Amino acid sequence: MDWLSPEEWSAVALSLRVAFWATLFSLPFALWTAHLLARCAFPGKQLFNGLVHLPLILPPVVTGYLLLVTFNIEAPIGQALSQLGIVFAFRWTGAALAAAIMAFPLMVRAIRLSIEAVDPKLEEAAATLGASKLWVYLTVTLPMILPGILAGSILAFAKAMGEFGATITFVSNIPGQTQTLPSAIYAFLQIPGAEGSAFRLVVISVVIAMGALLLSEALSRRIAHRIGST
């Protein structure tokens, strides 16, 4: 890749890595949260729902600030985690955490909608045919919400790729460490004469975003075809 400078290339690679881990890490939690919100009634559900969606409506800087307050090495939680060898502040892992939290509500929403579209009567039918709760989930519920999981993951990936405010607040903008694609574009725009670098990264951003969108469309069409109508 000699049309990208090492600095530009490292920003692209870092962003891909951050977005990949952020998506993978959020998925089990998002699945669980979506089930809770779609299928369960419990006291404080509205509050929980609000909490899940908070990163969507809070200014990203606020989310980043809250992360910094919680996970810096001086703070109790950050200290405890660093004893276990887990450090978020000013590391790429922190960028992944910030991206995961910002993308979480989008993923939950997509999965929740697909769970709500599953007819519980089909799950009852599976139970009468001898399937235990786990088997009902694996053979009926999960295959039917697969398009939602996929759409949610791709949405979350794209969001994680583009996350800027919370990331730069939480882990700063250290080239090679925490400088993701958007942070790099922002940094290049501050340097006179670096518009070329910024422009190349902008093009890459657009290509990745479009690619994700097209992939998600194609996959969900294939799954929808496999599942068939009604």
Add this chain to the structure above:
Amino acid sequence: MSFSVTLQHRFDGFTLEAQFEAPKGITMLYGRSGSGKTTIVNALAGLLRPDAGRISSEDWVMFDAAAGVFLPPDKRRVGYIFQEGRLFPHLSVRQNLKYGAWFAPKDAPREAFDRIVDMLGIAPLLDRRPGRLSGGEKQRVAIGRALLASPRLILADEPLAALDDARKEEILPYFERLRDALEIPILYVSHAGSEVARLATTLVVLENGRVIRQGPAAEVLSDPDVTPMGASAAGVMLHATITAQHADGITEVTAGRVPLLLPQVGYPVGTDLRIRIEAQDVMIATERPRAISALNVLPATVAALRMGAGPGALAQLRAGDNLLLARITRRSVSALDLEEGKEVFAVLKAVSIPRTAIGDQRGT
């Protein structure tokens, strides 16, 4: 095998209190919507936990409130045929059919896959998705799926209600065959008199969550005091045997020592049938009518009379060994001086018995 059911359940100001037996053959839960039929079926499937009662078959206890026994649906081995089919849209027809067998215990008696597929005529559909099937095809697959799960009991909750008349005619013969071929009981929910007459072995009549009558289908249907769907839907069921096929397209049968003439029934002489005769198709004459187009004029005795609250009345007539119901007006009752024991003639037009009211009963 026979199931004993005792249930009590209260919800939304409605109380269900039912006790009945479901022996081999089709036990039909018959009553208006809201009489508690689906609640009973769901309790048997384990989809609903009743407040009190017991559901058992010999030493197999599925539910016993007093003993704290409640088997979850997946441990009950019931084959539930739902009104809307409820086929899995993401699986092929073949996978749908094999779904239950996969979870059935290894030592459970199994129906041969190919035999069921042949019987239901669904071999050409095996590789298709349920979304591409017609209503009748879906319901046949749903029947197959329930049968192939090695059930100890079949539950069918208005399995024909979502189908048009032509599709109903397509599915009814399969239930007739199951009734006569299966050793396990079938509990079938319906509010359609024609299904009851063609399919029911045993009838359990429900009204407002209570069993108001249960017994052999022919006996219960001929009782003028039991009309859960109203007098206009009353009708009896007769067992008959074909005795002759006439050249002009008339089929002659004998039912309870009485000859009856019907529009052509395409089965050979000697075939056993069950025939539904609706109460509103039967007229009563006190003298034998002459020069009348109706082909069936049967000497009969008035066995019971039930006066309705409005202008109507139901007369129970004994003709040979049969009981018929005739829906007439109270004015006719007084004009003809009808009373129990009076000798009359029951008049029945052959064409008032449509082909759909005649069922095949080769096994029973």
